Amino acid sequence: MTLSRFRARHGVSVLGPADLADFLELTGRSPVVNxxxxxxxxSTNLEPRLLAGEMWGRYDAGRLxxxxxxxxxxxxxxxxxxxxxxxxxxxxxxxxxxVTIVGPQEQVWPMWDSLSDxxxxxxEARWDQPHMELTDEPLVASDPAxxxxxxxxxxxxxxxxxxxxxxxxxxxxxxxxxxxxxRSRVRQLIGLGWSFARxxxxxxxxxxxxxxxxxxxxxxxxxxxxxxxxxxxxAAAGVAAVAEACRRTIAPxxxxxxxxxxEPALRAYAxxxxxxxxxxxxxxx
Numbered sequence: 001m002t003l004s005r006f007r008a009r010h011g012v013s014v015l016g017p018a019d020l021a022d023f024l025e026l027t028g029r030s031p032v033v034n035x036x037x038x039x040x041x042x043s044t045n046l047e048p049r050l051l052a053g054e055m056w057g058r059y060d061a062g063r064l065x066x067x068x069x070x071x072x073x074x075x076x077x078x079x080x081x082x083x084x085x086x087x088x089x090x091x092x093x094x095x096x097x098x099v100t101i102v103g104p105q106e107q108v109w110p111m112w113d114s115l116s117d118x119x120x121x122x123x124e125a126r127w128d129q130p131h132m133e134l135t136d137e138p139l140v141a142s143d144p145a146x147x148x149x150x151x152x153x154x155x156x157x158x159x160x161x162x163x164x165x166x167x168x169x170x171x172x173x174x175x176x177x178x179x180x181x182x183r184s185r186v187r188q189l190i191g192l193g194w195s196f197a198r199x200x201x202x203x204x205x206x207x208x209x210x211x212x213x214x215x216x217x218x219x220x221x222x223x224x225x226x227x228x229x230x231x232x233x234x235a236a237a238g239v240a241a242v243a244e245a246c247r248r249t250i251a252p253x254x255x256x257x258x259x260x261x262x263e264p265a266l267r268a269y270a271x272x273x274x275x276x277x278x279x280x281x282x283x284x285x
Contacts, residue, residue, distance in 0.1 A: 012090045015055045015067070017045050022064040023055065026078055031216035032133055032255050033104060033278050037069050037077045039212035053097065056090060058083055074098045076107040088114035098285065104131075105281040112283050119285070124170060126282045128260040132274035133217075134243050135253050139273040142241035143234065146206060149195040154187060157197055160204035161186050164224035169284070193249075196242045198234070205229045206238040210246060218251040223265065235268040243272060 015023060023041050027034035037055075044050035053071025057064050066083035069075040074091065076084055088111045091098070096119060101108055105127060112125070149157055165173045165182070173182040189195040194210035204226065211221035220242055225234045243254040257280045258265045 011058045011060075012056050012086055013059065014048070015046050015057045017047060019055075019057060019064065020046050023057065023067060026057075026064050026067055028216075029078060031214065032253050033131065034077055035214050035217040035219050035255065036073075036212050037067060037075055038214045038216070040069055042214060056087055058086060071097065072099050074101040074111070076103045076111055079107040079111070081110040084108075084111040085114045087111065091115065092118055096285075100285070101281075101283040103280065105129075105279045108281040108283065122283045122285060124284045126259055126284075129257045129280040129282060130260060130266065130276045131255065131257040131278040131280045132269055133253055133255045133277045134247075134272065134274045136273065137247075138240035138243055140236050140240050140271055142244050143198060143206070143237035144241070145198045145200075146196055146238050146241035147198075148193050148245070149190050149197050149199075149207075151187070151190055153197065153199065154190065156199060156202050157190075157195065157204055157207065158183065158186055160197070160207050160224060160226070161222065164207070164222050167224075168222075196238075196245065198238060206234045208239060208242045210242075210250065213246075213250050216251060217253040217255055218246040220246070220254060220256040223256070230264070235265065236271045239268060240272045 020041060023046065024038065027038040027041065031038065040051060041055065046055050048054050051071060053069070056068040056070060058066045066079045067077035068079070068087040069077070070091065076087065079087065084107050092115065101112060162173060162182070186195070189209045194213070196209065197204050197207040199205070206225050208220055208223040211219045213219070220239065223235060223239060225238070246254045256269065256274065258269065
């Protein structure tokens with residue numbers, strides 16, 4: 001099937017630099033929920049070679065009405081069920097590069113419904129992930145020992161990052177030759193000033209990172225407390241410190257999302273002042 005015929009049938013286009021303003025208008029309709037897609041668009045100017053993938057869009061009467069990030073992550077943006085199914089059909093026309101589908105639950109559901117016969121079974125599907133936002137000062141005192149990490153902290157920090165990823169995602173990020181890529185990502189976050197930790201006696205007891213940021217929002221990821229120190233309140237105080245730093249130097253709103261079954265984390269985030277604004281879902285391969 002030629003691309004022109006595909007567009008005629010599904011209305012799906014590969015977006016490029018000329019579409020950036022339209023895409024930012026689209027993400028701006030829900031700027032905190034769409035922070036990942038907006039960050040990727042701003043940091044790459046929608047150049048496919050920089051995206052290491054593509055950004056797709058659907059136009060209606062000259063207006064961009066829906067989008068989809070396609071790379072290691074398949075991320076719907078402002079999709080109706082019809083949009084989600086159209087993007088899913090486009091995804092089925094090419095080899096799968098995707099390791100996760102993630103986004104608002106109501107947009108991931110119809111996308112996965114169209115993909116599951118060909119892409120399934122998933123390694124894991126997490127359908128209920130509260131997406132939470134903090135728009136004001138934290139409600140608990142921040143941990144003064146939490147600070148931005150530096151390149152000198154890498155050797156101490158990296159094992160904690162691996163432990164967090166393995167515990168949260170269920171796979172070792174170093175497996176199947178993944179260590180160079182993951183080490184590079186940790187170094188990148190340190191370099192951006194997006195990596196935070198409390199380090200005692202050259203051991204990480206709390207850490208978290210900013211996954212991505214836009215002028216509107218910064219999303220926290222990778223919150224982790226050393227197992228032997230859990231239950232001491234380090235998570236709430238640490239996240240408060242990270243959120244405070246983000247709101248002061250990165251973006252006015254801080255967001256994160258967590259699994260519904262992770263009750264200790266959800267309680268900690270609520271103590272800090274985060275409130276649920278959406279529900280995310282993640283399908284992992």
